[in-house]
Amino acid sequence: MSGSRRSNDWGFPRWRSYDATDRQATTVRECDRHGCSEKGDCPAPKAPNSPDRWYFCQRHAAEYNSKWDYFEGLDKAEKAARAKAEQSENAGYAEAQHYGWSGSGDGSRTADEMRALEILGLEADAEFDAIKKAFRMKAKEVHPDVKPGDAEAAQEFQKIQLSYNVLKSAEERRFWKG
Template identity: 55%
Template sequence: MERLGFPRWRAYGAAGRGASKVRLCDREGCNEVGDRPAPKAPHSKDRWYFCEAHAAEYNKNWNYFAGLSPRKLRAVPPKKNRALQPSAHLLNGNGWSGDGSRSRDEMRALEVLELDPDVEFKDVKVAYRRLAKEHHPDTNAGNRKAADKFQKVQAAYEVLRKAEERKNGKVA
Protein backbone atom coordinates (compact mmCIF):
# COMPACT_ATOMS: atom_id res chain seq x y z
CA MET A 1 0.00 0.00 0.00
CA GLU A 2 1.38 3.39 -0.98
CA ARG A 3 1.28 6.36 1.44
CA LEU A 4 0.29 9.76 0.11
CA GLY A 5 1.23 13.01 1.75
CA PHE A 6 3.87 15.70 1.77
CA PRO A 7 7.19 14.73 0.23
CA ARG A 8 10.09 14.24 2.62
CA TRP A 9 13.57 15.29 1.64
CA ARG A 10 15.19 13.82 4.69
CA ALA A 11 14.17 11.40 7.36
CA TYR A 12 12.18 12.50 10.35
CA GLY A 13 14.41 13.16 13.33
CA ALA A 14 17.29 14.24 11.11
CA ALA A 15 20.70 14.83 12.59
CA GLY A 16 20.46 18.64 12.12
CA ARG A 17 17.95 19.01 14.92
CA GLY A 18 20.02 19.25 18.04
CA ALA A 19 18.87 20.72 21.32
CA SER A 20 18.81 24.51 21.39
CA LYS A 21 21.02 26.23 23.92
CA VAL A 22 19.16 28.08 26.67
CA ARG A 23 20.82 30.34 29.19
CA LEU A 24 19.84 29.43 32.73
CA CYS A 25 19.22 31.87 35.57
CA ASP A 26 22.45 33.05 37.22
CA ARG A 27 20.93 32.64 40.69
CA GLU A 28 22.54 29.69 42.49
CA GLY A 29 20.36 26.59 42.33
CA CYS A 30 17.75 27.99 39.88
CA ASN A 31 17.07 25.97 36.74
CA GLU A 32 14.68 28.44 35.08
CA VAL A 33 15.46 30.28 31.83
CA GLY A 34 17.56 33.39 32.51
CA ASP A 35 16.21 35.83 29.95
CA ARG A 36 16.14 39.05 31.98
CA PRO A 37 19.45 40.95 32.01
CA ALA A 38 20.50 43.04 35.00
CA PRO A 39 23.71 45.04 35.46
CA LYS A 40 26.33 43.54 37.74
CA ALA A 41 27.34 47.05 38.83
CA PRO A 42 26.28 50.60 37.92
CA HIS A 43 27.73 51.73 34.58
CA SER A 44 29.01 48.21 33.88
CA LYS A 45 28.51 46.33 30.62
CA ASP A 46 28.62 43.00 32.48
CA ARG A 47 25.19 41.51 33.09
CA TRP A 48 23.53 38.91 35.25
CA TYR A 49 20.76 36.95 33.56
CA PHE A 50 17.88 36.07 35.87
CA CYS A 51 14.51 34.39 35.58
CA GLU A 52 11.48 36.60 36.17
CA ALA A 53 11.19 35.85 39.89
CA HIS A 54 14.87 36.48 40.64
CA ALA A 55 14.95 39.62 38.44
CA ALA A 56 12.11 41.06 40.54
CA GLU A 57 13.99 40.16 43.74
CA TYR A 58 17.20 41.75 42.37
CA ASN A 59 15.44 45.01 41.43
CA LYS A 60 13.39 45.25 44.62
CA ASN A 61 16.03 47.18 46.58
CA TRP A 62 17.72 48.91 43.65
CA ASN A 63 17.97 52.65 44.31
CA TYR A 64 18.13 54.44 40.98
CA PHE A 65 18.71 57.79 42.67
CA ALA A 66 21.52 56.77 45.04
CA GLY A 67 24.19 59.43 45.39
CA LEU A 68 22.04 62.37 44.28
CA SER A 69 21.67 65.33 46.60
CA PRO A 70 18.14 66.51 47.46
CA ARG A 71 18.69 69.51 45.21
CA LYS A 72 19.60 67.31 42.23
CA LEU A 73 16.68 64.99 43.00
CA ARG A 74 14.27 67.91 42.59
CA ALA A 75 15.95 68.74 39.27
CA VAL A 76 15.36 65.24 37.84
CA PRO A 77 12.61 65.75 35.26
CA PRO A 78 9.58 63.48 35.53
CA LYS A 79 9.51 60.75 32.93
CA LYS A 80 7.00 61.47 30.18
CA ASN A 81 4.90 58.71 28.73
CA ARG A 82 5.50 59.23 25.02
CA ALA A 83 2.84 56.71 24.08
CA LEU A 84 0.09 58.93 25.45
CA GLN A 85 1.26 62.19 23.87
CA PRO A 86 -0.40 63.37 20.66
CA SER A 87 1.66 63.30 17.52
CA ALA A 88 3.52 66.51 16.78
CA HIS A 89 2.01 66.81 13.30
CA LEU A 90 -1.48 67.03 14.83
CA LEU A 91 -0.64 70.06 16.92
CA ASN A 92 -0.86 73.72 15.91
CA GLY A 93 1.39 73.44 12.82
CA ASN A 94 -1.32 71.99 10.56
CA GLY A 95 -4.25 74.09 11.69
CA TRP A 96 -5.49 71.69 14.35
CA SER A 97 -6.30 72.80 17.83
CA GLY A 98 -3.72 72.01 20.47
CA ASP A 99 -5.93 69.59 22.36
CA GLY A 100 -7.53 67.97 19.31
CA SER A 101 -11.07 68.95 20.27
CA ARG A 102 -11.79 70.92 17.08
CA SER A 103 -11.95 69.66 13.51
CA ARG A 104 -10.03 71.19 10.63
CA ASP A 105 -13.21 72.90 9.36
CA GLU A 106 -13.83 74.43 12.77
CA MET A 107 -10.25 75.73 12.87
CA ARG A 108 -10.67 77.35 9.44
CA ALA A 109 -13.95 78.90 10.57
CA LEU A 110 -12.24 80.36 13.63
CA GLU A 111 -9.57 81.83 11.34
CA VAL A 112 -12.25 83.53 9.24
CA LEU A 113 -13.81 84.97 12.41
CA GLU A 114 -10.31 86.04 13.58
CA LEU A 115 -10.52 84.03 16.83
CA ASP A 116 -8.19 81.80 18.85
CA PRO A 117 -8.69 77.99 18.89
CA ASP A 118 -9.65 77.89 22.58
CA VAL A 119 -12.45 80.48 22.35
CA GLU A 120 -15.92 79.82 23.80
CA PHE A 121 -19.08 79.88 21.70
CA LYS A 122 -20.42 83.12 23.25
CA ASP A 123 -17.29 84.86 21.91
CA VAL A 124 -17.93 83.29 18.51
CA LYS A 125 -21.38 84.92 18.47
CA VAL A 126 -19.92 88.32 19.37
CA ALA A 127 -17.26 88.09 16.65
CA TYR A 128 -19.84 86.92 14.09
CA ARG A 129 -22.18 89.84 14.80
CA ARG A 130 -19.32 92.35 14.67
CA LEU A 131 -17.98 91.04 11.34
CA ALA A 132 -21.44 90.59 9.82
CA LYS A 133 -22.36 94.18 10.64
CA GLU A 134 -19.01 95.43 9.30
CA HIS A 135 -19.19 93.52 5.97
CA HIS A 136 -22.96 93.42 5.35
CA PRO A 137 -23.87 94.25 1.72
CA ASP A 138 -26.44 96.85 2.85
CA THR A 139 -23.74 98.92 4.60
CA ASN A 140 -21.19 98.32 1.80
CA ALA A 141 -23.23 98.81 -1.36
CA GLY A 142 -21.32 97.76 -4.47
CA ASN A 143 -18.26 96.46 -2.56
CA ARG A 144 -17.65 92.93 -3.90
CA LYS A 145 -14.87 92.13 -1.37
CA ALA A 146 -17.16 92.99 1.54
CA ALA A 147 -19.91 90.76 0.10
CA ASP A 148 -17.46 87.84 -0.24
CA LYS A 149 -16.20 88.37 3.30
CA PHE A 150 -19.81 88.47 4.55
CA GLN A 151 -20.54 85.10 2.92
CA LYS A 152 -17.40 83.58 4.44
CA VAL A 153 -18.31 84.91 7.89
CA GLN A 154 -21.82 83.42 7.57
CA ALA A 155 -20.48 80.02 6.48
CA ALA A 156 -17.89 80.01 9.28
CA TYR A 157 -20.56 80.80 11.87
CA GLU A 158 -22.77 77.97 10.57
CA VAL A 159 -19.90 75.48 10.89
CA LEU A 160 -19.20 76.54 14.47
CA ARG A 161 -22.89 76.68 15.40
CA LYS A 162 -23.47 73.12 14.17
CA ALA A 163 -20.36 71.90 16.00
CA GLU A 164 -21.61 73.52 19.21
CA GLU A 165 -25.02 71.85 18.79
CA ARG A 166 -23.36 68.46 18.26
CA LYS A 167 -21.22 69.03 21.34
CA ASN A 168 -24.25 69.87 23.47
CA GLY A 169 -26.23 66.87 22.20
CA LYS A 170 -28.65 68.74 19.95
CA VAL A 171 -29.11 67.34 16.44
CA ALA A 172 -27.99 69.82 13.82
Protein backbone atom coordinates (compact mmCIF):
# COMPACT_ATOMS: atom_id res chain seq x y z
CA MET A 1 0.00 0.00 0.00
CA SER A 2 2.93 2.31 -0.28
CA GLY A 3 1.80 3.51 -3.73
CA SER A 4 -1.85 4.16 -2.84
CA ARG A 5 -2.91 7.58 -1.72
CA ARG A 6 -6.33 8.65 -0.55
CA SER A 7 -8.17 10.88 -3.00
CA ASN A 8 -8.93 14.44 -1.96
CA ASP A 9 -12.13 14.35 -3.98
CA TRP A 10 -14.43 12.81 -1.40
CA GLY A 11 -16.97 14.06 1.13
CA PHE A 12 -17.61 17.55 2.39
CA PRO A 13 -15.90 19.95 2.61
CA ARG A 14 -14.25 19.53 -0.74
CA TRP A 15 -10.53 19.31 -0.15
CA ARG A 16 -9.28 20.19 -3.59
CA SER A 17 -9.36 23.59 -5.18
CA TYR A 18 -11.99 24.91 -7.54
CA ASP A 19 -9.58 25.92 -10.34
CA ALA A 20 -10.84 27.14 -13.66
CA THR A 21 -8.57 24.61 -15.39
CA ASP A 22 -10.95 21.75 -14.51
CA ARG A 23 -14.07 23.19 -16.06
CA GLN A 24 -14.25 25.06 -19.33
CA ALA A 25 -17.35 26.79 -20.64
CA THR A 26 -19.16 24.89 -23.37
CA THR A 27 -20.31 26.55 -26.54
CA VAL A 28 -24.08 26.42 -27.03
CA ARG A 29 -25.52 27.08 -30.45
CA GLU A 30 -28.73 29.12 -30.44
CA CYS A 31 -31.78 28.32 -32.55
CA ASP A 32 -31.49 29.68 -36.12
CA ARG A 33 -35.09 30.94 -36.03
CA HIS A 34 -35.12 34.74 -35.85
CA GLY A 35 -35.89 35.96 -32.34
CA CYS A 36 -35.48 32.59 -30.62
CA SER A 37 -32.77 32.26 -27.97
CA GLU A 38 -33.29 28.58 -27.05
CA LYS A 39 -30.65 25.90 -27.59
CA GLY A 40 -30.49 24.92 -31.30
CA ASP A 41 -29.68 21.21 -31.18
CA CYS A 42 -32.02 19.86 -33.88
CA PRO A 43 -30.41 19.94 -37.36
CA ALA A 44 -32.69 20.38 -40.36
CA PRO A 45 -31.66 20.46 -44.04
CA LYS A 46 -31.72 23.86 -45.74
CA ALA A 47 -32.65 22.19 -49.05
CA PRO A 48 -33.17 18.62 -50.30
CA ASN A 49 -29.88 16.73 -50.73
CA SER A 50 -27.91 19.66 -49.31
CA PRO A 51 -25.21 19.24 -46.65
CA ASP A 52 -26.06 22.68 -45.20
CA ARG A 53 -28.18 22.57 -42.06
CA TRP A 54 -30.31 24.89 -39.95
CA TYR A 55 -30.11 24.27 -36.22
CA PHE A 56 -33.45 24.77 -34.48
CA CYS A 57 -34.85 24.22 -31.00
CA GLN A 58 -37.36 21.35 -30.80
CA ARG A 59 -40.40 23.61 -31.21
CA HIS A 60 -39.09 25.31 -34.35
CA ALA A 61 -37.72 22.04 -35.79
CA ALA A 62 -41.22 20.56 -35.53
CA GLU A 63 -42.69 23.62 -37.22
CA TYR A 64 -40.10 23.41 -40.02
CA ASN A 65 -40.57 19.67 -40.53
CA SER A 66 -44.38 19.71 -40.47
CA LYS A 67 -44.54 20.85 -44.11
CA TRP A 68 -41.57 18.79 -45.35
CA ASP A 69 -42.43 15.99 -47.79
CA TYR A 70 -39.73 13.33 -47.59
CA PHE A 71 -41.36 11.28 -50.35
CA GLU A 72 -41.59 14.06 -52.95
CA GLY A 73 -40.68 12.89 -56.45
CA LEU A 74 -40.93 9.16 -55.68
CA ASP A 75 -43.36 6.81 -57.37
CA LYS A 76 -45.73 4.64 -55.31
CA ALA A 77 -43.41 1.59 -55.13
CA GLU A 78 -40.41 3.69 -54.07
CA LYS A 79 -42.52 5.45 -51.41
CA ALA A 80 -43.64 2.11 -49.99
CA ALA A 81 -40.08 0.73 -49.99
CA ARG A 82 -38.70 3.84 -48.26
CA ALA A 83 -41.52 3.87 -45.69
CA LYS A 84 -40.89 0.19 -44.91
CA ALA A 85 -37.13 0.75 -44.59
CA GLU A 86 -37.64 3.73 -42.28
CA GLN A 87 -40.12 1.83 -40.14
CA SER A 88 -37.69 -1.06 -39.69
CA GLU A 89 -34.57 1.08 -39.09
CA ASN A 90 -35.65 4.00 -36.97
CA ALA A 91 -37.25 3.29 -33.64
CA GLY A 92 -36.26 6.83 -32.58
CA TYR A 93 -38.76 8.47 -34.90
CA ALA A 94 -41.64 6.53 -33.42
CA GLU A 95 -40.58 7.64 -29.95
CA ALA A 96 -40.45 11.31 -30.97
CA GLN A 97 -44.23 11.66 -30.83
CA HIS A 98 -44.15 11.98 -27.03
CA TYR A 99 -42.43 15.37 -27.23
CA GLY A 100 -45.72 17.01 -28.15
CA TRP A 101 -44.46 19.29 -30.86
CA SER A 102 -47.92 19.98 -32.21
CA GLY A 103 -51.57 19.00 -32.05
CA SER A 104 -53.64 16.75 -34.26
CA GLY A 105 -54.43 17.67 -37.86
CA ASP A 106 -51.22 19.59 -38.52
CA GLY A 107 -48.84 16.87 -39.63
CA SER A 108 -48.40 15.27 -36.24
CA ARG A 109 -50.29 12.05 -37.03
CA THR A 110 -48.23 8.93 -37.63
CA ALA A 111 -48.54 6.76 -40.73
CA ASP A 112 -50.45 4.17 -38.67
CA GLU A 113 -52.93 6.81 -37.53
CA MET A 114 -53.39 8.01 -41.11
CA ARG A 115 -54.10 4.43 -42.29
CA ALA A 116 -56.59 4.00 -39.44
CA LEU A 117 -58.36 7.23 -40.41
CA GLU A 118 -58.48 6.05 -44.02
CA ILE A 119 -60.11 2.76 -42.97
CA LEU A 120 -62.72 4.70 -40.99
CA GLY A 121 -63.25 7.03 -43.97
CA LEU A 122 -62.13 10.20 -42.16
CA GLU A 123 -59.90 13.17 -42.98
CA ALA A 124 -56.52 13.74 -41.32
CA ASP A 125 -57.85 16.55 -39.13
CA ALA A 126 -60.77 14.57 -37.67
CA GLU A 127 -61.52 15.14 -34.00
CA PHE A 128 -61.83 12.17 -31.65
CA ASP A 129 -65.62 12.57 -31.34
CA ALA A 130 -65.91 12.10 -35.12
CA ILE A 131 -63.61 9.07 -34.88
CA LYS A 132 -65.86 7.46 -32.24
CA LYS A 133 -68.96 8.16 -34.30
CA ALA A 134 -67.46 6.71 -37.50
CA PHE A 135 -66.22 3.63 -35.60
CA ARG A 136 -69.66 2.95 -34.14
CA MET A 137 -71.42 3.40 -37.49
CA LYS A 138 -69.03 1.08 -39.36
CA ALA A 139 -68.94 -1.47 -36.52
CA LYS A 140 -72.75 -1.73 -36.50
CA GLU A 141 -72.71 -2.63 -40.21
CA VAL A 142 -70.25 -5.53 -39.97
CA HIS A 143 -70.47 -6.71 -36.35
CA PRO A 144 -70.35 -10.53 -36.00
CA ASP A 145 -73.66 -10.45 -34.10
CA VAL A 146 -75.32 -8.65 -37.02
CA LYS A 147 -73.75 -10.91 -39.67
CA PRO A 148 -73.11 -14.28 -38.00
CA GLY A 149 -71.00 -16.73 -39.99
CA ASP A 150 -69.76 -14.08 -42.45
CA ALA A 151 -65.95 -14.39 -42.38
CA GLU A 152 -65.42 -11.31 -44.56
CA ALA A 153 -67.57 -9.16 -42.24
CA ALA A 154 -65.69 -10.50 -39.21
CA GLN A 155 -62.37 -9.61 -40.82
CA GLU A 156 -63.65 -6.11 -41.66
CA PHE A 157 -64.87 -5.68 -38.08
CA GLN A 158 -61.42 -6.63 -36.75
CA LYS A 159 -59.82 -4.09 -39.10
CA ILE A 160 -62.21 -1.36 -37.93
CA GLN A 161 -61.64 -2.27 -34.28
CA LEU A 162 -57.86 -2.21 -34.69
CA SER A 163 -58.06 1.19 -36.40
CA TYR A 164 -60.12 2.58 -33.54
CA ASN A 165 -57.65 1.19 -30.97
CA VAL A 166 -54.71 2.86 -32.76
CA LEU A 167 -56.51 6.22 -32.80
CA LYS A 168 -57.73 5.86 -29.21
CA SER A 169 -54.23 5.18 -27.87
CA ALA A 170 -52.86 8.15 -29.84
CA GLU A 171 -55.57 10.38 -28.38
CA GLU A 172 -54.76 9.15 -24.87
CA ARG A 173 -51.07 9.94 -25.41
CA ARG A 174 -51.97 13.46 -26.50
CA PHE A 175 -54.32 13.90 -23.54
CA TRP A 176 -51.88 12.70 -20.87
CA LYS A 177 -48.93 14.53 -22.39
CA GLY A 178 -50.55 17.94 -22.42
